[in-house]
Amino acid sequence: MSTQHSRAAARLLVAPSVVLLFLWMIVPLALTVWFSFERFNLLMPATREWIGLTNYRFFLTDPAFFAAILNTLLIVVGVLAITIVGGILLALLLDRPMFGQGIVRLLVIAPFFVMPTVSALVWKNMFMNPVNGLLAWLQKAVGMAPHDWLATTPLFAVIVIVAWQWLPFATLILLTALQSLDEEQREAAELDGAGAIARFRFIVLPHLSRAITVVILIQTIFLLSVFAEILVTTNGGPGTDSTNIAFLVYAQALLQFDVGGASAGGIVAVVLANIVAFFLMRMIGRTLEG
Amino acid sequence: MARRVTVTQKLGFTALAWGVGMLLFFPILWTVLTSFKTEAEAVASPPSFLFFDWTLENYTEVQHRSNYVRHFLNSVVISLGSTVIGLIIAVPAAWAMAFQPAKRTKDLLMWMLSTKMMPPVGVLVPIYLIFRDLELLDTRLGLTVVLTLIDLPIIVWMLYTYFKEIPGEILEAARMDGAGLWAEIVHVLTPMAVPGIASTLLLNVILAWNEAFWTLNLTAAKAAPLTAFIASYSSPEGLFYAKLSAASTMAIAPILILGWFSQKQLVRGLTFGAVK
Known part of the structure; x- marks a missing residue:
């Protein structure tokens, strides 16, 4: 029973959120688009002028840009592969009867709450350092030459660190979904003689499909913008070996002061994210119906 | 109705799950342990896990310096x-x-x-x-x-x-x-x-x-x-693992504890209600 009066009041209550978000979204984005058509270097403000698509042409023919696109995708795909497969296995394990289940859950979820700069530095120094790191020590203990993670396989090192942070998220969501699975359905299948693999394939996996989609989409949003982990471990290097788009744009803007070029890169990042977002919105939109 | 599980099976799951859980938690545990070591012990080889001279000096040092x-x-x-x-x-x-x-x-x-x-x-x-x-x-x-x-x-x-x-x-x-x-x-x-x-x-x-x-x-x-x-x-100077660990431990401890309390809400909040 909503009256004219209360509907107007409702609109008034929603307005501040909408206006703020609109300003936050539209104003800077419009400025980014504008800058991307300009020659605009903070060190040489006098040379500022409209140069059309030159920044984009420059950006799109820069080998570093393609390296960054590839690295961005490798980070997303690599971390997703590790966290989804690992998350499903872990969720299945944690769903079994055991002693101290609550404590194990706490142990597993913990890495998610570690701030990115801390986890990156801890992994970089105390685990992946080829001289003093724990992994190097382990390798030496079994007679292998220590692996210099950040120098020889920098992107893989970044993927490992980021995956460690996101595996708990995937596990927790998949476990939540798993626990809503109807136990009787599994038992019925068992009575019908379905083996463990068949039960997983035809009952558990379909049940988890929605949660898996959610995990993939939400993680992708964050993984497209991995930044702190790269900044404090490899600084994008060696060369551009671990530079993703977020880091490239940052370096272009705040290290080389090339506002125009960085803006063009930013717009490319927005387009990329939008493609992903399109699918995510449809997915979540459907859950709103229910 | 819960499926019947033998005690042996339950013990097996317990061991496996605790093993994996400790493995994932280990970097955090290691950071906390290292924060109580001296800088020399922090990079000692072989690394010492529990039997070192526990010290709080890194914590006072971190506060003092920065x-x-x-x-x-x-x-x-x-x-x-x-x-x-x-x-x-x-x-x-x-x-x-x-x-x-x-x-x-x-x-x-x-x-x-x-x-x-x-x-x-x-x-x-x-x-x-x-x-x-x-x-x-x-x-x-x-x-x-x-x-x-x-x-x-x-x-x-x-x-x-x-x-x-x-x-x-x-x-x-x-x-x-x-x-x-x-x-x-x-x-x-x-x-x-x-x-x-x-x-x-x-x-x-x-x-x-x-x-x-x-x-x-x-x-x-x-x-x-x-x-x-x-x-x-x-970009540190000299030996710093223990101090890095102390600073890190203090940075993550409060939020880790809050986080443990919020696990349920976490799923729901981060999936925008799509998974509950």
Whole structure:
């Protein structure tokens, strides 16, 4: 029973959120688009002028840009592969009867709450350092030459660190979904003689499909913008070996002061994210119906 | 009805799960242990796990050298400030959308969420320049404003999914009794909404505390919260593992404990109600 009066009041209550978000979204984005058509270097403000698509042409023919696109995708795909497969296995394990289940859950979820700069530095120094790191020590203990993670396989090192942070998220969501699975359905299948693999394939996996989609989409949003982990471990290097788009744009803007070029890169990042977002919105939109 | 499991099986699952759990938790445990070592012991080979001379000197040293407390307070002010301001803006909006849904409410919610999908690098340059011109770089105020705007869609969404579950009949009844809009909010809705608001607060403090794009790019020394403070350890001088560990332990401990309390809300909050 909503009256004219209360509907107007409702609109008034929603307005501040909408206006703020609109300003936050539209104003800077419009400025980014504008800058991307300009020659605009903070060190040489006098040379500022409209140069059309030159920044984009420059950006799109820069080998570093393609390296960054590839690295961005490798980070997303690599971390997703590790966290989804690992998350499903872990969720299945944690769903079994055991002693101290609550404590194990706490142990597993913990890495998610570690701030990115801390986890990156801890992994970089105390685990992946080829001289003093724990992994190097382990390798030496079994007679292998220590692996210099950040120098020889920098992107893989970044993927490992980021995956460690996101595996708990995937596990927790998949476990939540798993626990809503109807136990009787599994038992019925068992009575019908379905083996463990068949039960997983035809009952558990379909049940988890929605949660898996959610995990993939939400993680992708964050993984497209991995930044702190790269900044404090490899600084994008060696060369551009671990530079993703977020880091490239940052370096272009705040290290080389090339506002125009960085803006063009930013717009490319927005387009990329939008493609992903399109699918995510449809997915979540459907859950709103229910 | 639970399936029957033999004790042996249960012990097997227990061992396996604890093993995997400890493995994932190990980097955190190792950081905490190292924070109590001397710098020499921190890089000793073979590494010592428990049998070393426990010391607290790294903690006093970190505070002494880099004024840890100030960065800690920056984190508290920025994460709590942005969340509380966000709640003040979002509670009325979420309330209206949950109980006075208009035709476009759903589109509006989706649009709000879509702002969350914009990668921060897309707006880094203009925000940086605007902040420079307004002298908001390296200020708590500037960072609080940015984090409020980043959090706002999630806060609205979380509150909305909680408010949705409050039965509408109660509101109808209150309205029948002649309660006005204000009375309805204060006396009927608020008491029922408190748990949802508390969960939202908790989750968003955690997210804001760990936010590491804007905090790194918009602060230098003065307003740097712990994320940026810790990053300054990436180019260290001399032996520093133990001090890095002490600083890290202090940075993650409070939020880890909050996080453990919020696991349930976490799933629901971060999936926008799609998984409960």
